[in-house]
Amino acid sequence: MANVPSDLKYAQSHEWVRVAGDTGTIGISDHAQHELTDVVFVELPEVGRKVKAGESCAVVESVKTASDIYSPVSGEVIETNKAVVDNPALVNTEPYSSGWFFKVRLSNPSEINSLLSPDAYAKQISGG
């Protein structure tokens, strides 16, 4: 069973966001990394870019395919994870910690409420 931490919010497209104050940290779920397998390349947005919720702003590549990553929230990109660019396998091994992608200063914090709860996301990926 895929790990779905209870302190995060999720997008249907398998990104997670961890909110602390006005900052959201974004990555992809354990289920997503398991489906992708063997992440070999990660492309992240520029710091300073303004992203809208649902906008494609990063790419994760496995051996077989390239997949778009969508920001679950709107705001300005304030930091990206250089470690995951240097070592893309972190997405597979630590999707919820050192495998994070980027941080956003939230421009519309109420968007969080429309994301999936851990229970709802767990249900989605179990096909329920």
Add this chain to the structure above:
Amino acid sequence: MKRTPLFAVHQKLGGKLIEFGGWEMPVQYTSITDEHLAVRSAAGMFDISHMGEIAVKGQAALAFLNHTLTNDAWKLEIGTGQYTLLCNETGGVIDDLYLYRLAEADYLLIVNASRIETDFAWLVKQRSAFPDKSGFELQNKSDDMAAIALQGPSAALFIHHLFSGHSQAGTAVTAATDLRKNQIARWPFQFEGREVPVWLARTGYTGEDGFEIVCPAAGVEAIWNKLLDVGRPHGLKPAGLGARDTLRTEVCYPLYGHELDEHTTPLEAGLGFFVSLDKGDFIGRKVLAEQKANGTPKKLVAFKMSGKSAPPRPDYPILSAASAARPIGKVTSGTQSPSLATGIGLGYVSIDFAKPGTPIQIEIRGKSAPAVVVQKPIYRKPA
């Protein structure tokens, strides 16, 4: 979607299923990288039952095959096979395939899954125009036959557990491991009190030593399970189409629909070795002879990414080197190479850019990444 006789086995093994050429097939069981490296260092086994089998039998079979295929089938001894191409009148590739001579006037074509119906319809049409059309029969046996590719340096260590002693037909050998590259022979395989005839060929699509096993659909599950049993102690893993694709890309074997189609000739694809212009006339010969004499405007090349970059993918534009970047071609196959840990690919470029060592660029999501044309194969087994 169609399923092979091994479908339930793939499900049980946890294979991740995808659509491929109208078939529901495992793309991987654990990970493409794991399975790929298992084939390079030990062994992997692939279900290739989706591929087609067409039998051509009779005293005129050989003449017909030489008329429809590009390679020289006159050269085939009983119990041997050759890579060859089925071309249209303009030299375009209808399919690339393996032709085996099983007995005196008994030939078997192993064709691509997505091309079975097209190939068979083409052959039937050519037969109707062939002078000695009653001198041979054509039979599409794809639904009754199954196949497994067993590939990797360890394959020869355990194959005797399934196929022991003298071969019964094809090349006469006293052990399966005595088969040389491109030879094929038949052994009986016993399971559940039954016996089925199984053809074993020393061929493959990975650049490694190995075997391809062609058998009646009814026996394939027993063969798969037994192979996995005796092979596991030697590092054998089931492998999916994902690893099959990365393995063949590293050694630059073409995949129909990517490097080959009806508008591309074998010479453009760098497959001139498999086109015999001196064997007599055959379909497509005129155009191919002309291309051989005058060259082709585009050519299939292999390339490697020069620095850290996203892997190249099919359809990405190929550009000339940075100073005067302009489009010169298109990627047909591209992936991260599990053996080399870098992006690699195949693609067509204008002939001026086809020499190994030529710097090129691959356009990846609007940005150019440097790459270089390399000698084929991209991956060579360490000596």
